Structures are given as structure tokens and as C-alpha cells.
Amino acid sequence: MQHFPLFTDLHDRTVLVVGAGVVADRKIGLLLSAGARVVVGAHAAHPQVQARARAGQIILKLALFDPAWLDEAWLVIAATSDRALNQRVAQAAQARRLFCNVVDDAELSSAQVPAIVDRAPLTVAISSGGSAPVIARRLRERIETLMEPALGPLAALARRKRLAIRQARPQLHARRAFYDWLMDGPVLDALRRQRPDEAAARLDAALAHETPAPAGKVLLVGAGPGDPGLLTLRGLRALNEADVILADRLVSPEILALARRDAQIIDVGKAIGGPHDSTQARIHALMVSHARQGRCVVRLKGGDPLVFGRGGEELQHLKRHGVPYEVVPGITAALACGAYAGIPLTHRDHAQSLTLATAHRRADADAAPTGQTRVYYMGIGRLPGLCRQLLDDGVAADTPCALIENGSRPNQRTVLATLTTLPSAAVRHQVSSPALILVGEVAALGADLAWFGQTLDAQAFSPEPAYLHALA
Numbered sequence: 001m002q003h004f005p006l007f008t009d010l011h012d013r014t015v016l017v018v019g020a021g022v023v024a025d026r027k028i029g030l031l032l033s034a035g036a037r038v039v040v041g042a043h044a045a046h047p048q049v050q051a052r053a054r055a056g057q058i059i060l061k062l063a064l065f066d067p068a069w070l071d072e073a074w075l076v077i078a079a080t081s082d083r084a085l086n087q088r089v090a091q092a093a094q095a096r097r098l099f100c101n102v103v104d105d106a107e108l109s110s111a112q113v114p115a116i117v118d119r120a121p122l123t124v125a126i127s128s129g130g131s132a133p134v135i136a137r138r139l140r141e142r143i144e145t146l147m148e149p150a151l152g153p154l155a156a157l158a159r160r161k162r163l164a165i166r167q168a169r170p171q172l173h174a175r176r177a178f179y180d181w182l183m184d185g186p187v188l189d190a191l192r193r194q195r196p197d198e199a200a201a202r203l204d205a206a207l208a209h210e211t212p213a214p215a216g217k218v219l220l221v222g223a224g225p226g227d228p229g230l231l232t233l234r235g236l237r238a239l240n241e242a243d244v245i246l247a248d249r250l251v252s253p254e255i256l257a258l259a260r261r262d263a264q265i266i267d268v269g270k271a272i273g274g275p276h277d278s279t280q281a282r283i284h285a286l287m288v289s290h291a292r293q294g295r296c297v298v299r300l301k302g303g304d305p306l307v308f309g310r311g312g313e314e315l316q317h318l319k320r321h322g323v324p325y326e327v328v329p330g331i332t333a334a335l336a337c338g339a340y341a342g343i344p345l346t347h348r349d350h351a352q353s354l355t356l357a358t359a360h361r362r363a364d365a366d367a368a369p370t371g372q373t374r375v376y377y378m379g380i381g382r383l384p385g386l387c388r389q390l391l392d393d394g395v396a397a398d399t400p401c402a403l404i405e406n407g408s409r410p411n412q413r414t415v416l417a418t419l420t421t422l423p424s425a426a427v428r429h430q431v432s433s434p435a436l437i438l439v440g441e442v443a444a445l446g447a448d449l450a451w452f453g454q455t456l457d458a459q460a461f462s463p464e465p466a467y468l469h470a471l472a
């Protein structure tokens with residue numbers, strides 16, 4: 001082994017950074033995120049570093065290098081563009097038996113800073129010993145895609161519950177099985193869905209009993225329009241996790257080739273003009289039966305799974321049968337075709353709205369005022385006016401609406417209301433930008449089918465919070 005990997009606790013320990021340019025600033029940021037007390041020494045400082053000093057984040061010494069700066073340091077980083085100076089810093093560190101990293105100079109360094117994948121408290125560090133930082137960085141990108149963000153909170157939860165787990169599972173093999181269940185089961189799923197309280201409750205409940213067999217689930221995944229590059233990272237992870245894949249005809253073979261090698265792929269594509277309802281019933285039955293056998297089922301659909309794909313019915317079926325699910329959106333055909341044909345779907349001068357419609361519709365649909373979903377971007381500041389306008393246009397006052405704030409982000413909130421109550425609900429919950437306003441009957445389904453983040457005022461449409469169902 002060329003270098004000995006070591007994870008250091010820098011909390012409240014002094015680290016000296018010599019140099020105060022852009023490169024130094026990157027290291028300073030990293031050190032601060034590890035809780036280090038950072039002292040920066042340089043004869044001149046980049047405005048960003050000066051700002052850090054003014055904000056009290058660092059101590060800045062504007063002077064020529066003085067070996068006395070090393071007195072309190074546990075670690076030294078030389079990040080100047082002057083090699084002779086870097087060398088003097090490295091020598092001063094060497095004389096005091098301090099480790100020193102000279103940025104991008106393996107020869108002068110006694111310590112290397114690895115490429116990092118940060119899922120605190122989990123950290124993966126990759127080093128090529130300074131011989132090929134680019135390869136290490138590329139590897140880091142790959143590992144970054146493999147390690148989903150929810151692993152960090154999972155590790156933090158495991159740390160909090162470590163004693164309880166040890167007490168409830170005194171034997172090593174039982175403890176191992178429990179940790180396996182943590183990685184594979186509903187606790188990680190709940191964290192993915194940004195529901196930390198549910199995750200902790202499920203962990204506690206499981207500790208009180210035998211370790212449950214891994215629970216099955218269904219991931220309803222959008223495969224995008226066909227180009228495998230347009231599959232999402234979350235979609236790719238789902239394909240790697242799948243035991244069974246139920247694939248639509250629209251899904252391209254290049255995308256199926258990305259699936260875990262031993263996943264069972266079942267073609268459930270609907271033949272054009274074939275008996276749709278029997279195919280749909282078969283899909284419903286396959287999803288439930290495979291999930292009930294503890295499998296991870298990926299239901300893979302072209303484009304986005306909730307745009308013209310009967311994905312909504314599939315979720316309702318899963319919900320009725322108590323099968324846990326997640327939805328991974330995909331790039332819908334309209335977005336992909338616009339982008340790849342060089343056609344902007346909206347344009348300041350030419351188009352202010354976009355309708356996704358199906359050409360297959362019931363003969364009477366045009367006459368009916370309902371059956372339409374309207375989604376408004378950039379509307380949160382004009383919400384009362386927008387609602388009034390819609391009422392004036394004849395949209396029913398009790399039409400279900402949803403305000404989705406920070407969609408898909410860890411702090412996602414969905415507020416459910418009707419067209420008349422929406423403005424006051426938005427004020428009550430202090431909904432702010434970025435948010436999307438969705439108006440139409442489908443919004444009410446959110447009360448029942450929501451699976452991610454917080455849903456507020458769901459009682460407007462449903463008497464019970466969704467996840468209590470699954471816990472029972």
C-alpha cells in the first residue's frame with residue numbers, strides 16, 4: 001500500500017492553509033465543513049477568502065509566510081501558486097512532524113486529500129496517491145451515482161439507535177440480519193421519501209419483533225423517451241435494484257440492457273389494438289404478486305409514468321392492496337421531442353401555455369368542462385388573482401387543487417385545497433417559491449396516493465394519513 005488511509009476528526013482543531021486564492025478557498029470550504037478551526041496565511045487574499053474572514057469563519061493572517069504559523073496546527077495545507085514557497089511550507093511542516101498536503105504536488109506532500117463522496121456520516125474517499133487524480137475523480141462520479149443520498153440519514157439513524165439495536169439483537173448474526181433489513185427494507189424507503197419520523201417508527205417497531213423478511217415494493221419508473229442518456233439517475237438505481245422488471249413496449253432495449261443482470265424482465269407491452277383491459281389486469285396482478293413475495297418490482301414505462309400511461313390506476317391498485325411504492329418520473333415525450341426537434345415549447349413571444357393532451361378521447365370530452373389538469377408555473381405571487389380568474393372562467397369552486405412547493409427536494413410540501421380555499425391555505429402554510437399550482441380533479445388523488453415529503457390538509461379529501469395504513 002502506497003498511502004495509509006486515515007479519517008481524521010478535525011473538529012475544533014487548527015488547520016493552517018497557506019495561500020488564499022481560489023484553490024485555497026476550495027480547501028478552506030472543505031475544512032470548514034469538517035468543523036476545523038481554519039487559519040489562513042497569505043500575503044494577499046481573494047475577495048471570497050476575505051469575506052470568510054469578515055464573517056468570522058476563518059482567521060486570516062495577511063503577511064509573508066512565517067513558520068511560527070505552524071505552532072498550533074494539526075495539519076498544514078499549502079495552496080499557493082509559488083512552488084518554492086510551497087516547498088518551504090512543506091519543509092517547515094516536516095521539521096515539526098506535521099502532515100502537509102501541497103495541492104496538486106504529490107512529490108512535496110506527506111498527506112493526500114482524496115476525492116470524496118460525502119453521505120455524512122458515511123464518507124467514501126478515493127485516492128490514486130497523487131498519480132492520477134483524474135481517474136480518482138472519474139471513479140468518484142461513478143460511486144456518487146451508486147450511493148443514494150438517503151444512505152447518509154440511514155447511517156445517522158443507525159448511529160442513534162445503535163445501543164437499542166445491540167440490546168434487542170445481542171447475537172451478532174441476528175444483528176447482521178437486522179442491519180441487512182435496514183439497508184433493504186422500509187426504513188431506507190421511508191428516508192428516501194423524506195419521512196424521517198416514519199423511518200424511526202418502523203425501526204423501533206421492527207426491533208420489538210423478529211427481523212421481518214425483506215418487504216417487497218413497486219417502483220413505478222419512467223424510462224424517458226428512448227435515448228438511454230435521458231434516463232434519470234434514480235431510474236438507473238431502480239434498474240440496478242430490481243428483482244423483476246415489468247416493461248412496456250415503448251421502453252428501448254438499450255435501457256433494458258442497463259438493468260441488473262439477474263433481474264427477471266417480463267414484457268407486458270400492450271399490443272396495439274389488443275385487449276387493453278386484460279393486459280392491464282395482468283400488470284396489476286403481476287405487480288402485487290411479485291411484491292408480496294418480497295421482491296423489488298420495477299414497473300418500467302415509456303416517458304413519464306403518470307402522463308398517459310395508466311400509472312395512476314396502477315398506484316391506486318397498489319394502494320388498495322397495501323403494497324408500498326415509489327414513483328420515479330421520466331422525461332415525457334413532449335419534453336424530449338421539443339428538445340430534440342429544436343422546438344421551444346414555450347416562448348416569451350409565441351406561447352405562454354402548453355397542453356399535454358391525448359388524441360384518444362371520449363367523443364363527449366370536448367363538451368365537458370372537467371377532465372382537464374391545469375398546471376401553472378411561476379404563479380405563487382399571483383395566486384388569488386389566478387383563482388379568481390379560473391372561477392370567472394367557469395371552473396367549479398370545489399375543484400381540487402394542489403400547491404407543490406420544492407417538488408422532489410428534501411423539503412417538498414404539498415398543500416391540498418379547492419379552488420376557493422387555495423389562496424388562504426397558501427397563506428396559512430406560508431408557501432413560497434419555487435412552487436407549482438395544479439388545478440383539476442386529479443389533485444384529490446394526491447390525498448390518497450402521496451408518498452413523498454409532507455402533505456398538508458390532505459383531510460380536505462381523505463380522512464386518514466396514508467402511511468398509517470401501511471404501518472398497521
Ligand code: SAH
Nearest residue numbers: 225226302303304305307308309332333334
Ligand atoms: N408516458 C408516455 C406516454 C405514453 S402514451 C410519456 O410520458 O411520454 C404513448 C405515446 O407517447 C405514443 O403514442 C407517442 O405519441 C408518444 N411517444 C412516446 N415516446 C415517444 C418518442 N420517443 N417519440 C415520439 N413520441 C413518443
